[in-house]
Amino acid sequence: MKPEWQTLYRHEGAFEFNPARHDFGAKTLLGRPIQGSGFAEIEQAVDLLVAQPACARFISRKLASYFVADDPPRALVDRMAKTFQKTHGDIAEVLATLFESRELEASLGAKFKDPMHYVISTMRLAYDGKPVVNTHPVVNWLNALGEPLFGRQTPDGYPLTESGWASSGQISRRFEIARAIGSGNGGLFEPEDGSPPTTSGFPQLSGRLYFTAVEPFLSAHARTALDRAGSQLEWNTFLLASPDFNYR
Amino acid sequence: MERRDFLQMMALAAPALTVSGRLFAAPPGSPRFLLVFLRGGYDCANVVIPYSSSYYYESRPNIAVAKPAAPNATDGAVALDADWALAPALRASIAPLYASRQALFIPFAGTDDLSRSHFETQDSIELGQPLQGSHDLRSGFLSRLAGVVRGADPIAFTDSLPVCFRGDTDIPNISLKGVGKPVFDQRQASILSDMYTGHPLQPKVVDGLELRQVVGRVLEMAMKEASRDAISPKGFELEARRIGRLMRDQYRIGFVDIGGWDTHVNEGAAQGALANNVESLGRGLATLSQELGGEWRNTVVAVVSEFGRTFRENGNKGTDHGHGSAYWLLGGSINGGRIAGEQVRVNKASLFQDRDYPVLNEYRAVFGGLFGTLWGLSADQVQRVFPGSTPVSLQLV
Numbered sequence A: 001m002k003p004e005w006q007t008l009y010r011h012e013g014a015f016e017f018n019p020a021r022h023d024f025g026a027k028t029l030l031g032r033p034i035q036g037s038g039f040a041e042i043e044q045a046v047d048l049l050v051a052q053p054a055c056a057r058f059i060s061r062k063l064a065s066y067f068v069a070d071d072p073p074r075a076l077v078d079r080m081a082k083t084f085q086k087t088h089g090d091i092a093e094v095l096a097t098l099f100e101s102r103e104l105e106a107s108l109g110a111k112f113k114d115p116m117h118y119v120i121s122t123m124r125l126a127y128d129g130k131p132v133v134n135t136h137p138v139v140n141w142l143n144a145l146g147e148p149l150f151g152r153q154t155p156d157g158y159p160l161t162e163s164g165w166a167s168s169g170q171i172s173r174r175f176e177i178a179r180a181i182g183s184g185n186g187g188l189f190e191p192e193d194g195s196p197p198t199t200s201g202f203p204q205l206s207g208r209l210y211f212t213a214v215e216p217f218l219s220a221h222a223r224t225a226l227d228r229a230g231s232q233l234e235w236n237t238f239l240l241a242s243p244d245f246n247y248r
Numbered sequence B: 001m002e003r004r005d006f007l008q009m010m011a012l013a014a015p016a017l018t019v020s021g022r023l024f025a026a027p028p029g030s031p032r033f034l035l036v037f038l039r040g041g042y043d044c045a046n047v048v049i050p051y052s053s054s055y056y057y058e059s060r061p062n063i064a065v066a067k068p069a070a071p072n073a074t075d076g077a078v079a080l081d082a083d084w085a086l087a088p089a090l091r092a093s094i095a096p097l098y099a100s101r102q103a104l105f106i107p108f109a110g111t112d113d114l115s116r117s118h119f120e121t122q123d124s125i126e127l128g129q130p131l132q133g134s135h136d137l138r139s140g141f142l143s144r145l146a147g148v149v150r151g152a153d154p155i156a157f158t159d160s161l162p163v164c165f166r167g168d169t170d171i172p173n174i175s176l177k178g179v180g181k182p183v184f185d186q187r188q189a190s191i192l193s194d195m196y197t198g199h200p201l202q203p204k205v206v207d208g209l210e211l212r213q214v215v216g217r218v219l220e221m222a223m224k225e226a227s228r229d230a231i232s233p234k235g236f237e238l239e240a241r242r243i244g245r246l247m248r249d250q251y252r253i254g255f256v257d258i259g260g261w262d263t264h265v266n267e268g269a270a271q272g273a274l275a276n277n278v279e280s281l282g283r284g285l286a287t288l289s290q291e292l293g294g295e296w297r298n299t300v301v302a303v304v305s306e307f308g309r310t311f312r313e314n315g316n317k318g319t320d321h322g323h324g325s326a327y328w329l330l331g332g333s334i335n336g337g338r339i340a341g342e343q344v345r346v347n348k349a350s351l352f353q354d355r356d357y358p359v360l361n362e363y364r365a366v367f368g369g370l371f372g373t374l375w376g377l378s379a380d381q382v383q384r385v386f387p388g389s390t391p392v393s394l395q396l397v
Helices: A039-050 A053-067 A074-086 A091-099 A102-107 A115-127 A136-144 A168-182 A208-217 A220-227 A232-241 B003-012 B054-059 B094-099 B118-127 B141-148 B186-194 B202-226 B235-249 B273-298 B363-375 B379-385
Strands: A010-012 A015-017 A027-029 A032-034 B032-038 B103-110 B154-156 B253-258 B299-305 B325-330
Touching (some): A027 A039, A032 A039, A053 A074, A053 A091, A074 A091, A074 A102, A115 A168, A115 A208, A136 A168, A168 B202, A220 A232, A220 B186, A232 B186, B032 B235, B032 B273, B094 B273, B094 B325, B118 B141, B141 B154, B141 B253, B141 B363, B141 B379, B202 B235, B235 B253, B299 B363, B325 B363, B363 B379
Parallel strands (some): B032 B253, B032 B299, B154 B253
Antiparallel strands (some): A010 A015, A027 A032
16 A cells, blocks of 8 residues: 555454545535545545434434334424534434424323344343353344344345334244244353353243333223233243334 | 224234134135245346446446357356346346246336435335335335235235335244244243233234244245255245245245345456346346245245445445446236336436436335236225326236
């Protein structure tokens, strides 16, 4: 590489900025000129994009869609966008606006969980407080449910709405995974180095968390199903497959 | 069917109206249509090869597929006519279908969407709505087709419901890639679906559980019969065999997609990455035609992709996102053995934006014409499937 480019080269983990492949010509972005200088151009471009009101709205709407409702309330998105612009894109602040909103509280029970949300919530219910030692089972469950970690092929990202995750095939698959998760810890607590596991057996879903946060709110239909369970495995499966547990 | 009729049927049905309640609703001998979507923009120029064009060879010094050898050669590309040849990877599977007039190709096919973005163009094609104006993101053209063709059971052989099957009625989906025995017995399935009584997801829950049982039974039967085979198929061939069985016995409108076609780097020519995928696809489709048996003569399979690729190779011995593609049509009763649709000579002057194949055969016009003939649809019905389109008849069936 040319000596003057050595100083411009950047390599951090899997990320690389290679000046030899960079176009140093002058550019115009959103009407603003950007002079060729190397990686600094990208920082200028990002600053320019983040300052756009459309960017604030776009990101706020995605967050609200994921956490609150498929078609999120306009007023909430507006408030989040305002926070975004005021803080120059501080996501933590934007999320604070979202999490403290009355719209989020009003939405509880109505948002279908995507596989990530679903799997993590099953683990919180089953194993809250126990550090997981081996995350391969989690990765496998996510793969089986069609949301492999960082596996989205196209830049639009995974669907944020119910229609992307609640097709008949996905629901039947989710029930099967509910059974898999309810049947054992799948190796979550088996260290990869072969030392003995720290816990084993069926996940005990009806713990303290269940009785305070889940049981009081169970629908009549879910209670009926749980009553009809013929074994611990069936009980676990029906709970994890219930509409109550599949909506946040 | 009409939404009103569907809801009435749901209301009158026994507590668990299931997919199997509509089993064998369509008589044998009724038309079947399967859409195979190659996601990623497959490089049609290296599959349906314009071998009479010297510009093709100038444009692809590293990845062009060699011209067909002598007519009785046993390898290399297979001449389809004086201008086009089929990739060597399809010699064993699709070339014989073409020779027996059960396959045809439509080059310069596609959409007027110019984003050259995978998901944007895929969505645009699957919605099947006019490009101008607002889109109803909840209405795909195969769903509208299923609504217009009474008694034609639709199914998506995919993990999630594709955009083209979005609509008012609940269309079942199941991926046939790795299906074993159903996990739940009748009693458990019953308890599970009872939990969703009155819930908006109930029809999907019921469909999903029932479909899993149906598919499990069908595949078990198929496995018993297949144990006589020396080679057990894997990958798409296995999936295609299962699709064939289900469409022979029950479903009439199907959809499946295959990925891995976005060959930006080291595409290969007669051999290589693209050729391997093409070979697997061809083998699968040949298996599908065999599995359909006597119903192959009532079946049409269309192979499409969101766009073709750049005509010239890039700096990485691959190709980039293009425009015009080449669609395949296969079936026991199609007017095959030819290159169909509007065509131009392949040279520098006829390229679109001096980089890709042009689109001369717009997919809504082509499929509107095809569906109209296949199911005897009225002009109004075709407009419901493809609003604002002008169907053309390429005499495909």
